[in-house]
Amino acid sequence: MKLNRRKFLKYAAASSAIATAGALFPGASFGSWQNLSNNSGLISWQKAPCRFCGTGCGVLVGVSDGRAVAVKGDPNCSVNKGLCCMKGYHSVQMLYGKDRITTAKVRKNGEMVEVPIQEALDLVAEKLKETKDKHGKDSVAIYGSGQWTIPDGYVASKLFKGCLGTNNVEANARLCMASAVTGFMTSFGIDEPMGCYEDMDNANVFITWGNNMAEMHPVLFSRMLANRKRRTNVTIIDFATRSTRTSQAADKSILFRPQTDLAVANAICYEIIKNDWVDWNFVNEHVSFHKGKTNIGYGTEDHFAFKDKAESINFAEYKTFLEDYTPEKVEKLSGVPAKDIKYMAALYGDPDLKVTSFWCMGMNQHTRGTWINNLVYNIHLLVGKISTPGNSPFSLTGQPSACGTVREVGTLTHKLPHGVVMKEDHRKMAAEIWDVPVENIDPKPTYHTVEMFRALDRGDIKFIWIQVTNPMVTMPNLTRYRNGALKDDRFVVVSDVYPTPTTDVADVILPAALWVEQEGMFGNSERRTQHFAQIVDPPGEAMSDTWQIIEVARRLGFEKQFPWSEDDYIGGIWEEYRKFHAGPKHEMASYKILKERSGVQWPFVNGKETRWRFNAKYDPACTNGKDFDFYGKKDHKAWIWARPYEPAAESPDSEYNFWLNTGRVIEHWHTGSLTRRIPVLHNAVPSSYVELHPEDAADLGVVNGEMVKIISRRGEMTMPAQIKGRGVPPRGMVFVPFFDESYLINEVTLDAFCPISKQPDYKKCAVRLEKA
Amino acid sequence: MPIFSYIAIPASGAKKALCMDLNSLAHCEVIVSDNKDVVVLVTDTPDNDTEDKLQKSLNNLQSLQSLSLAFGYDDNEKQGRD
Numbered sequence: 001m002k003l004n005r006r007k008f009l010k011y012a013a014a015s016s017a018i019a020t021a022g023a024l025f026p027g028a029s030f031g032s033w034q035n036l037s038n039n040s041g042l043i044s045w046q047k048a049p050c051r052f053c054g055t056g057c058g059v060l061v062g063v064s065d066g067r068a069v070a071v072k073g074d075p076n077c078s079v080n081k082g083l084c085c086m087k088g089y090h091s092v093q094m095l096y097g098k099d100r101i102t103t104a105k106v107r108k109n110g111e112m113v114e115v116p117i118q119e120a121l122d123l124v125a126e127k128l129k130e131t132k133d134k135h136g137k138d139s140v141a142i143y144g145s146g147q148w149t150i151p152d153g154y155v156a157s158k159l160f161k162g163c164l165g166t167n168n169v170e171a172n173a174r175l176c177m178a179s180a181v182t183g184f185m186t187s188f189g190i191d192e193p194m195g196c197y198e199d200m201d202n203a204n205v206f207i208t209w210g211n212n213m214a215e216m217h218p219v220l221f222s223r224m225l226a227n228r229k230r231r232t233n234v235t236i237i238d239f240a241t242r243s244t245r246t247s248q249a250a251d252k253s254i255l256f257r258p259q260t261d262l263a264v265a266n267a268i269c270y271e272i273i274k275n276d277w278v279d280w281n282f283v284n285e286h287v288s289f290h291k292g293k294t295n296i297g298y299g300t301e302d303h304f305a306f307k308d309k310a311e312s313i314n315f316a317e318y319k320t321f322l323e324d325y326t327p328e329k330v331e332k333l334s335g336v337p338a339k340d341i342k343y344m345a346a347l348y349g350d351p352d353l354k355v356t357s358f359w360c361m362g363m364n365q366h367t368r369g370t371w372i373n374n375l376v377y378n379i380h381l382l383v384g385k386i387s388t389p390g391n392s393p394f395s396l397t398g399q400p401s402a403c404g405t406v407r408e409v410g411t412l413t414h415k416l417p418h419g420v421v422m423k424e425d426h427r428k429m430a431a432e433i434w435d436v437p438v439e440n441i442d443p444k445p446t447y448h449t450v451e452m453f454r455a456l457d458r459g460d461i462k463f464i465w466i467q468v469t470n471p472m473v474t475m476p477n478l479t480r481y482r483n484g485a486l487k488d489d490r491f492v493v494v495s496d497v498y499p500t501p502t503t504d505v506a507d508v509i510l511p512a513a514l515w516v517e518q519e520g521m522f523g524n525s526e527r528r529t530q531h532f533a534q535i536v537d538p539p540g541e542a543m544s545d546t547w548q549i550i551e552v553a554r555r556l557g558f559e560k561q562f563p564w565s566e567d568d569y570i571g572g573i574w575e576e577y578r579k580f581h582a583g584p585k586h587e588m589a590s591y592k593i594l595k596e597r598s599g600v601q602w603p604f605v606n607g608k609e610t611r612w613r614f615n616a617k618y619d620p621a622c623t624n625g626k627d628f629d630f631y632g633k634k635d636h637k638a639w640i641w642a643r644p645y646e647p648a649a650e651s652p653d654s655e656y657n658f659w660l661n662t663g664r665v666i667e668h669w670h671t672g673s674l675t676r677r678i679p680v681l682h683n684a685v686p687s688s689y690v691e692l693h694p695e696d697a698a699d700l701g702v703v704n705g706e707m708v709k710i711i712s713r714r715g716e717m718t719m720p721a722q723i724k725g726r727g728v729p730p731r732g733m734v735f736v737p738f739f740d741e742s743y744l745i746n747e748v749t750l751d752a753f754c755p756i757s758k759q760p761d762y763k764k765c766a767v768r769l770e771k772a
Numbered sequence: 773m774p775i776f777s778y779i780a781i782p783a784s785g786a787k788k789a790l791c792m793d794l795n796s797l798a799h800c801e802v803i804v805s806d807n808k809d810v811v812v813l814v815t816d817t818p819d820n821d822t823e824d825k826l827q828k829s830l831n832n833l834q835s836l837q838s839l840s841l842a843f844g845y846d847d848n849e850k851q852g853r854d
Contacts, residue, residue, distance in 0.1 A: 006775070009845055010814055013777035014803060017812040017842035021779050021805065028808040075806040082806075596795055596802070607796050 031060050032076055032598075047074055047598055048532035049522045050088045051515040052669045054146070054397030055079060055217050056524025057088055058598040061516055061535050068092040068516065068536050077598035079197060079528065085218040087669055090678045095514055095536070097677030101497055102540025105509040112509065117541040120508050121548065124465070125555035127491050127507075131463040132164065138446055139462045141168035141455075144545075145469035146176065146399030146406050149520030150529070151573040152467065152545040153405035155562065157417065159553045162434040163561055167413045167421055167446045168461065172469040173399060173406035174449035178759035179364040180395040181407055183373020186292075186310075186756070187381075187639050189632025190585065191407050194613040195356070195392030196526040196601065200224050202390030203356040205347045207237045209376060210261060210362020210763075214245035215666035215726075217360070217396055225249060233353075237344065239264075240362065241661060241763070242691075242729040254344070255730055258659050258764045260334035262368055263645040265375035266325035268345040272382050273319055277349025279384030286628050287381050288635055289318045291642040298367050298649035298752040302454050306755035313642060321642040333645065348379050354390030355380070360398060361663065365763050370756040371643035378640045386638075387615040387628060397525040398670075404523015408586075409577065413452075414445035417580035421445060433579050435561055448758035450476075450751050457484025465493040467545045468512065472501035473671040473741055476760045477714050477751035495545050500673050501741050511542040518544035519570040521594060527610075528601045531594035546573070584621035585631065614638075648764040649752030652732060656712060656766035658696075659733040662745055663762075665726070672739035688740035689722040692769075693731045697723045700771050707772035710734065712765055715747035718772045734769065738762075773816075774823050777843040780811040783835050787811065790835040797829055813839070 014033065021028050031045055045060040058077020062070035071092055073082035104120035105112040132140050142156050148171065160169045184191045200206075200223050213221040228234040238250035239261075247253035256264055272278060292308045299306075313321075327338035327345075348355055357380065363372045376393050377386075385391035397403055410416050417433075419426030422443055431438035447455050453475055455461040464485075475481045485492055485505040494506035497514045517538035521531045538544075543551075546569065553562045564572040571591045578588040581602070589600040601609035605620045614630050616622040622629035630638040652658055667685045668675040675681045690708050692700070702708055702721045709718045719736070729735050736745045750765040782790040787809050794802045794813055799822065803812040817823040830839060 006773075006816070009775050010801070010816060013775050013843040013845070014801075014812060014814050017777035017779055017814070018803065020840075020842045021808075021810050021812060024779065025805070025808040025810050028810055029806040030803050030812065031806045033803045033812075076804055593795070 031072065031074070043070065045072070046533060046535050047076070048516050048535065049400060049524070049530035049599065050084065051091055051094070051400060051674070052087045053217060054399055054402055054525045055219055056400065056522065056526070056528055056530055056599065057084055057219055058530070059084060059088055059091070061092060063535055066536060068095055074598050079524065079526075079599065080219045083219055083222065086666065087675060087681065090680055093678040094674040095517065097498060099499060100539055101499065101503070101509060101511045102542055103511055104541060107507045117510065117543060120510060121551045122555065124493050124508055124510070125552045128463055128552065129556060131491065135462055137164055137166040138168055139460065140164065140166060141170070141447070141452055141461045141463065142465045142467070143449070143452065143469065143471065144171040144411055144467045146171060146173040146397070146402030147468045148401060148405045148411065148545065149518070150401060150404045150409055150523060150577065151520055151570050152549070153409040153411040154417065154573055154577045155546050155549045155553070156467070157409060157411050158434050158561060159549055159558065161416065161421070161441055162430060162436045163440065163553065163556070163558045165440045165442055167442050167444065168452065169411050170413055170447065170449045170452050171406045171411045172449070172471065172474065173402040174412060174758060175365070175474060175760060176361060176398045177364060177402045177407065178757035179366060179369025179373055179754050182370040182754075182757040183377065183395070186370060186641065187374050187377040188614075188630055189634075192403060192527050193392070193394055193525065194387045195394055196611045197223070198611060199356045199390050199392040199394065200227055202354055203392070204233050204353045204390070205235050205237070205355040207239055207344065207347070207355065207357045208246055208250070209357055209359040210240050211358050211360045211396065212240070212244040212246045212663070213358060214249055216398065216664060218666060220396070221246070221249075235347070237347070239344070242727055242733060242735055244727045254336055254340050256334045256336045258661070258733070259366075259368070259648040260330070260645065261363070261372055262375060262643065263325055263330045263333050264336055264341060265372065265379060266322055266645070267327050267330040267341045268348060268379050269375075269382055270322040270325045271327060271342055271345030272349050272379070273322065275345070275349060277345075278382050279351075282384030282628075283382060285626060286630060286637055287640055288637040289313045289315055289640050289642070291321070294644055295646065296755045299450070299755055299758070300649060300750070300752050302451070302458070304755070308756055318640065318642050324644070348383050348385065355385050356390060356392045356394055358394050358396055360396040362763060364759055365761050367649050367752050367754055367761045367764075368643070368646055369754040369759050369761075371641070374641040374643050377638070381638050381640055387612050389612065395525070400524070401522035403525060403527070404521060404529060408523055408581070413448055416441070417577060429580070433576060450753055450758065450760060453481040453484065456490060457481060457487070459487070459489070462489060463491045465495070466502060467495040470500045470502045470671040470673055472505055473738065473744060474746060475751070476746050476749040476762060478744055478746040479715055495548055496673075497542070498673050498677060500671065501744070510548055511540060512548070513538035513542045513544045517542065518546070520544070520546070521574065524599070526601065528599040529588060529594060530599040533595070546570070649761065650750050650764070650766045652766045656768045657732070658767050658769055660710065660712065660748060660765050660767040661729065661733055661735045661763050662738050662749060663735065664739065665737045668737070668739035670739065671741065675739070687720070688737050688743045688745070689720045689725070691722050691725055691727050691729055691735040693729055693733070694723050696731055697721060700769055702771050709770040709772045710736070710745075710748055710767050711770065712748040712750070712767045714750065717743055717745055717748050719743045734767065773818055774820070774844070774846040776815045776841060776845075778813045779840040779842055780813045781837045782809055782811065783837045786835040790833070793833050793835050797826065799826055
């Protein structure tokens, strides 16, 4: 730790006051104070957001002798109030796995050879330039992540979109959050949740839509359970396709057949209208009705294109549309008893109950992901239960900065940090802030994630730089995309911290700094931006992803656009980036404030965070003089959409007679490249498995631990059975966690996606089973 | 260029408000106790005029019950006798 004289004096001042406070208030603890690290065994604590899911828990990282040794929950962080989940508590161990990548490697004559990182960066810049010159600007691409820090994503977008002139910028959040974004954009004209986690302290009813919060967002789930225990009138309903730990803790578990959530949501709206539970004052003042195209396809073919077209309808037409969705009709399709549909509708419709709906991958990884997001908003809009404490349709995120980096910075092919590439005024703003000619920014989007990897397979893309993500585990229909990446004239650069199936296909591996080995910011599910300082040094030659991109940008001649010094580049990048969001709809806190606090929610206007957007009591961007202002849309109204039920891209048939559903477990995060290096988590669940219904297992003649072959039209995977484990699928469905690279279940899944969001559906394809 | 540290006691129920108020002032760093109603304030001002203005701002905070000096240092103070 470097100290100047003045900083030392401030430490002395702080420690003197803390010692005095300790004398006046015995037992007083100051967990947020960064003590001086030395060889005395003293642990200093410094704030950071957790590295794992999108909840954004604040943690305090304990450091002794330059090594992170402990984690505790940050009591000053309103997200988790001092609590962590098992992944958070053990997270520092991920920094010290024995196979950590600490040096750069370059493929020479088929073998990966260690080289100095500067030599590897020279090669990356050279190959990037050579490919662009020979094959055009759209032959090069960068593929990042919702685990990118905000500065990582910002410099990637600036280099590729602003300087190199290609919109070949995508991130793995396309695989997890794109439907949430298009849901927000089509219903409200502006992205990200209107509510905040305080909704949990105010709601009477929680409905989880295909969302196993007990395992995926355990700290938030605990807060929900604590709320139920503390108050007498709280009910939790789990609405899902398989029984999970969330179902066990809920007051009621309701199972539906895959894809029929679309029909059930419409049936709830039908019931609300039929029983006149509509909040007419709200609807007449703040809602307009629309319909879009139908029979919109599934995107399984290359170059698939779709553009929706909104048409205004009136309430009577919407009511007529819903007549196909009586609870009795929907019961036959969905398997949900009509009385349960009516029960859920009554909860939403009761004016005395505050209702929060939560969802995550179940609704987003869906070939009609945009539609089901729209439909849950429809329910809340009809009854006016939105944008007020406790009344919240709440889309959760799965990665620490899917919101902060991908959605807010705009690291998707069509996006810019403010707005989209298709709009001239947005391009002009970006060009001015980035100091590049506006002509550099191409007005046409190129490839969304699935199509980007198809383009790599076809040879339209020949150079790809992959940072902080592991697509050779996560891409659906994986075999095609792995074979594509391995083709002779493709050049693949991978920045990562551990060897993975993605580094296996790399021509260059760059050692990356991980989490608190660098300074950065994440943005969580509730619009909260969280800064973290560099707390420990990265190992060997590992370098932050941000600085790797800056090094390459400078080698390509863009020194003017990337002027920052290695000592303080994060602050400089942040202050440049936040210019894009100036104004009351998205104002971000200054670098100074972010450094001081355990997260700040945007819009941050006149020193105040905005808890509930679109509500004039809380949101300074409301200007229409009414109680609510849905200012994202030109008509200042939220849009209710008539969206029908349409079947999944592939459903079980006589040959492939089971649904395959994939997902996660609490112990492991995503592809397991980090959590499988944490001994206690790895030992808890050392390998993946296939969950079967006990009667299906009996029919197949397998018992726990016996091997089952899962076969689809794309591939097959043989893995151990789990029967009556933590999750139990209904008859006719199997579930496989995807964290284990020894069992690449995505060789079996289908690369169908929502035509509007382009997000693949990992929850539904058809397979058959054999005893192996 | 004075540096001071203080024990700040919030008005009843106003710990969160006090932290917000102190954080919004320039030249202030706040260290909050996790478990007691006490806050440590460290100030670092560039000159005496700024220090005077800061003192006035601190005196006007409704969320602050009392402020006790724990540590003080000023570059302009001469050490020893002339």
